[in-house]
Amino acid sequence: MAQQVIALLPMVFLAMLSQCSPQLTPRISFPKGSPGRPLVHFYRPDICNTTTLLLSEDEDTLFVGARNAVLSLDVSQREAIVIRSKLDWSPSEKDLEQCSMKGKDMVDCPNFIRVLQFLNTTHMYACGTYAFSPRCSYLWGFDYGLQHTEELLMASHGSKPEEGRGRCPYDPYQRNTAITVDGELYTATVADYRGNRPVISRHLSEGSHVDLKLDDTLGWLEDPTFISSCFVPSEEKIYFFFSEVGREYDFIDKFVVSRVAQICTSDVGGQRTLQRRWTTFAKAHLLCQASSELPYNVVQDVIALPPPEGAPADDTLFYGIFTSQWSVNSGQSAVCAFRLRDIKETFSRNYKILNRDTLRWSTRVQEKIANPGECGLHNASDNTLRFVKENFLADDSVQPVGRSLTMVSQDQNYSHLAAQRVRAANHKDYTILFLLTESGYLHKAVLLEKGAHIIEEVQVFQQPQAVKNMQLSVSKGVVFVGTSEGVVRVPVANCSFYPSCAQCVLARDPFCGWEHAAQACVQTSLARTGLGQDVDGGDVEEACNATTPLSPRARFGPTNLTTGQTVSVTLNKVVRLRCPVTSRHARRHWERPDGRLISPDLYLQLEDGSLRFVVTLPSLGPYLCLSTENGYRQTLAAYHIEQKTAAPFLTPATSATSASATTLPAATSVGAWPKTSAEAEPRPDATSVSGTVSPPLTTEPGAMNSAAVWPRDSASRGGGERLLLAHSPSYLKELVVVSVLLALCVSALLTAALYGVRQRCRKRTAPQAGGPPGLGEREALRGEPSPRFNGKRSNGHAVLNGQANGQANGQACNTTPKGSNGHLPNTPI
Known part of the structure; x- marks a missing residue:
């Protein structure tokens, strides 16, 4: 354990010191309903949760598993999605009451179709949650040949649908995966109501094959979340992708890891040991990690991309979306690619040993009795099967292609993806990824040698969705996205949106190229030669035969400004x-x-x-x-x-008023x-x-x-104000008038103030009328009002009693003036 801790410490320090990766930004964004990116939307008020998609071999019919229904949609037309038939499959009132009595919400009790697979050319197999009591049934009423009916029918072997335990989850929010090979159904889901018994099993077996399962009684699975499954015909193996708790890292509590597991389709179980159990089960760690960060350890979706024509099957690539359990990583989601050859080599090397008593893993060297995961072990001895039973975890991890991340998104959480290989005008193959975000956008990215380039993003639904699905139709050139709002048809190419050669080349879309003869951006699949395109570099001058950009003086020359928008405005x-x-x-x-x-x-x-x-x-x-x-x-x-x-002629007064108002x-x-x-x-x-x-x-x-x-x-x-004032209309006359008026007002105020000060000084030296000398002082000491004031004020100034009385009687004050001391002013006592 100490060695594992020491090995993990450098990863932690590197993650802390890691620099942010360059942010990937979509070049163009199309909101929902944008005329530049028309989409076809199928929606009906009585149909909800259209999240399970299955495309027919001719890709003209899309079968949809919805809530309480299975749909058959005609997608052969480019501009419409037409419903052909609808099969209602709803729980009874009694089933809904029992679901409610179990403590479940009624919105989760309907029958959500979670498994929809072809068994042959005439029958399908469907399973649904059915009020937390899974049910499965055969469906027929379609034919890939000349016959075709407009109605789906349910054909059960008994009077009611079969029990779907171990084939479909109980909870509509639990992840599961299912695939059919030669009429047999391989599923990975949970086999109990509480969701505590994960199982990978085979059903509908016939002949010498028997139904097999892999449950959690042997510790083969540790609280897994199943993501997807893929059948590789050249290996006769089915690969399951899921995430689970990594018990081998026992020094970290609930450390989640991503896994890839394999089983052989020819497996029939052991004769005595591992009866009706898988003898070819093996799993390995999928490592999606950059050199300077902690791993993106939680897998969200995985799809398989077949190799190019003529390449070996070992070049099959598995693209997966991964998120991180920690917040120190530079991105929200990462995409990693794994090669089938690397997965096979990992399973062919050493395996860890599980101690059944302590449930701990060890990597001590032991004698290798058998190679776990090898097909044909059902006839092996009991000793060999016991070795396989205890050694099913590969010692090495599966490294990504190039030991690096394919792309990282810093601001988006990707949930589902699809991949397609496209041949550009230069006869070079490019990989296109269609990534569905939690925020409701579909990102279209091309993988280049210098990194990923997101060509565009298209909004396909308004609200974030918990359960979604995506189906790519290569022959139709469209991506079908299933959401709770319906089914959306998104064309993979939008070449007509680019109006010029420069915009067509700068998009760096392998689907699009500029045709010089037609002066239009067209799809490269139309087999036109000499298209202007540069996916790797986006060189417009070379692809469009453009000249060097003009200098500023030349761009504003008379021959280059013949077009444009002329606007007439007023100054200021x-x-x-x-x-x-x-x-x-x-x-x-x-x-x-x-x-x-x-x-x-x-x-x-x-x-x-x-x-x-x-x-x-x-x-x-x-x-x-x-x-x-x-x-x-x-x-x-x-x-x-x-x-x-x-403007029309106005009088000076009106002109001044108008100028000041507008x-x-x-x-x-x-x-x-x-x-x-x-x-x-x-x-x-x-x-x-x-x-x-x-x-x-x-x-x-x-x-x-x-x-x-x-x-x-x-x-x-x-500088700006001086420039504006220098060329603005003159207001000199108005300024002179205002200045003169302001000067007159100030002069009047100063004159009034000086006159008031002079009068106040004269009143201080003038004789006081009425009352004996010293009366005012005595009354002031007593706290009584002085008889010299009548308590009134005129314009804010005190009015003397004697003056007021004299003015009221029309008499002038002719008495000898006396000071406060009873003598003449300025005369010493």
Whole structure:
């Protein structure tokens, strides 16, 4: 155990020090319902959970296992999916009541079809959860030959469907896998209500074959989650892929590992030892790991890709989706490829030894009596079968192709995948992966020598789904995705979407190539020669015979600006020029005739690539939105901004009022644009560059203090404001008038203030009227009001009693003035 801990420590340290892998971003994204990526959707309100798919040999009929029903869909038409027949298969009311009494939710008690396999050309075999009591039945009513009926029928051997224990899971959310070979059904599922007895078994055996099973009584499976199965005719073996708890790593609690197991279809069990049990069962560890990270140890889906024509069967590849049990890995999901040759070599080497008393694994050297997993051991001796019974775990792990990850996604959790090999225009084969994400998108990726390239992503359903399935039809060139929302048909190629040779080549899609004669992007399968295509490098100049990109002066020449959108705007208005998105991998920027923008203080480029600025005299003229992708530069949109014609003649007062209301509106809050806006309509004869219509251009009233256009930094703003004021309409007359009025107001206020101060000083030295000397002081000490004030104020100033009385009587104060000491002012006592 100490050696295993020491061996695992470098992996932990490397994972902590690992650098993030480059993020894989789809080049183009198509939301659901996008006209650029039309899909065919089959949906009916009475049909739900269409998640089990089975495609006929001629690929014209798609059989679907749904909730309480089995469907037959006609998929031979390109633009529609038509239902041929529907077989209802619902539990009875008594079965639903018993399911509810078991403590299950009623939404989980219907019959969810989880097994749908062909037995021969006339019969299918279907199994469903059937209210947590699995049932199976034979179906017929179809024929691959000339005969065909429009109705599916159920043909049971007895009065009711067969019990599906060990063939179908009880819970509709449990994973399972099933495959038929020569009329026999091979399944991997759980065989009890609680889901604690995993089993790999064979059913419907005839002749010398007997039904076999591999249950958990011998510790062969440790809480597995079955994923998929595949039959390899050259080996006469079936390979099962699943994840389980790795008991060999006993120093880590519940350490999950991914497995590949094999059994031989010719196995009939032992004569005395391992009777009705598998004698050819063996399993190995699938290792999906980068050199600097912990392994992606939980397998999600595995599919087989046959070798190219003429290649040996050992070149068969198994592509799998893996996730990590830890959060230190750089990605959410990883794709690894395993070669059949490597799997066979792993099973042919040494095996670990299981101690039945302690249930611990050891790797001590022992004499190898037999080779576990070898076909034909049913006639072996009891000693050999006991050796096979205790040695079924391979000592080595199956390494991925190239001992590296095929691709890693940092922000997506992939759930299902399909693979196809495509021959490009250069007669080179490329592998295309179709990856279904938990967020509802289908990613289309091509595997290149430098790494994976995601060509596009297509949204196929709105909400994340727990149970999904995917079926690839190579002859039809479509991918069928089964969800709870119905069945979606997604074409594998979308070549007509690319309007130019540059866009067709930059897509780097092996399905598509540019035909120079027809000036269209077409599919390479149409056997056209001389198509423009470069999947590996995406070199537009070579594939399209394009010239070197023009210089900025040449791009703005009179011969290169004959097309574009002309917009007439008034000065001091905020204008927004939009730039279309053709690729997420492209970098967009704007140019003026001098090859660059005037100043970042005057122009604001938003995250969506659009350009916003305040229209001034220097900002009039042409604008180009350019994109640079893979070293190739192209024009996405062209605009020409011009000033509107003069307004009708107005009186000076009306003109000043109008200018202040429209040209210079009140400033809005910081970072917020005014709600009022006017759309500047393009001229009827103006179109955008590259044959596409440019998006509408928006003009908005400019807010001079808005932080979205003018930065608050005075140092960076000064140049822009001076440039704007230098070319803006003059308001000198208004400024002079306001300045004169302001000066008059200030002078009047100063005069009034000086007059008030002078009067206050004279009142302090003037004689006081009424009352004997010192009366005010005595009353102040007593806390009484002084008789010199009547408690009233006039315009904020105290009014003397004597003055008030004298003015009221119309008399002047002619008495001899006295000071506070009873003597003349400024006369010493």
